[in-house]
Amino acid sequence: MGTGFLTSVAQSGLIGRMIVGFLLLVSIYSWAIIIFKHGGIARARARSMRFLDQFRGNADAIVGSYNTRPDFAPSPFARVLTAGLGELALIMAIRSRTTATTRALSAVQVDGLERSLERAISEEVMELRRHLLALATTAGVAPFIGLFGTVWGIMKAFAAMSVTGSASISSVAPGVSAALTTTVAGLAVAIPALVGYNYLMNRVRNLTTQMENFSSEFLSIVERNFGSR
Numbered sequence: 001m002g003t004g005f006l007t008s009v010a011q012s013g014l015i016g017r018m019i020v021g022f023l024l025l026v027s028i029y030s031w032a033i034i035i036f037k038h039g040g041i042a043r044a045r046a047r048s049m050r051f052l053d054q055f056r057g058n059a060d061a062i063v064g065s066y067n068t069r070p071d072f073a074p075s076p077f078a079r080v081l082t083a084g085l086g087e088l089a090l091i092m093a094i095r096s097r098t099t100a101t102t103r104a105l106s107a108v109q110v111d112g113l114e115r116s117l118e119r120a121i122s123e124e125v126m127e128l129r130r131h132l133l134a135l136a137t138t139a140g141v142a143p144f145i146g147l148f149g150t151v152w153g154i155m156k157a158f159a160a161m162s163v164t165g166s167a168s169i170s171s172v173a174p175g176v177s178a179a180l181t182t183t184v185a186g187l188a189v190a191i192p193a194l195v196g197y198n199y200l201m202n203r204v205r206n207l208t209t210q211m212e213n214f215s216s217e218f219l220s221i222v223e224r225n226f227g228s229r
Contacts, residue, residue: 003065015149019182020185023189027192034135041203045203047078051077060225077211082120084138084215104129132197132200135196
C-alpha cells in the first residue's frame, strides 16, 4: 500500500500533492478532536455518575440547605445543581423580604427555577458539543476536496493525451490512478470523521437526557421540601 499510494501521490502533480497534504493535516486534526472529546465526555459521564450517587444519598438535606454549596467534584450534573440551588436561594431571599409567611413556592417561582435549570443544561450541552462541528464539516467537505483533486488530475491526464496523441491504457492509466488518489484520501479523512461525530453526538445526547432527568428529579425534591401553591 505504501509504495503504490506514495507513487500515485508523487505522480499526481503539485495540486494533487497539495490536496493530499492538506487532507493529511485535516485528518490529524480530526483524530485529535475525536480522542480529546472522547476522553472529555467519558470523564464528564464518570464524574456525573459519581455525583448522582452522592447526591441521591443526601438529596433532601442538600436541597434544604440551599444556601450552602455542596463540595462535589466538577461535573455537568454538579454545575446544574449549583445553578438550581443558586436560583432557589435567590427566590427564598426575595420571599424573606416580602410578606410571605410560608416557604411554599408559587407556580411562577417553580417555573423560574425550571428555566434556570434549562439554561444550565444548555450551557453544559454547548460545552460538550464544542469542536464537534469541525468533525461534521470535515465529513461533509473532505470528499469534495478529494473529488476536486481527481477532476483536476483527470483533466491533466486527458490534456497530456491530446498532446501526445496516444490513447492507450498504458499512457492514460498512470495519470488517472494519480488523480483518483485524492478521492481515496478524501474518503479516508471523511469516514472516520463521520463515524466519530455520530458516536460522540450519541454520547452527548445520552448525557443531555440524563441531565434533563436529573433536572426533573431536582424539581421534584424542591416541591417535596418547599411545596407549591
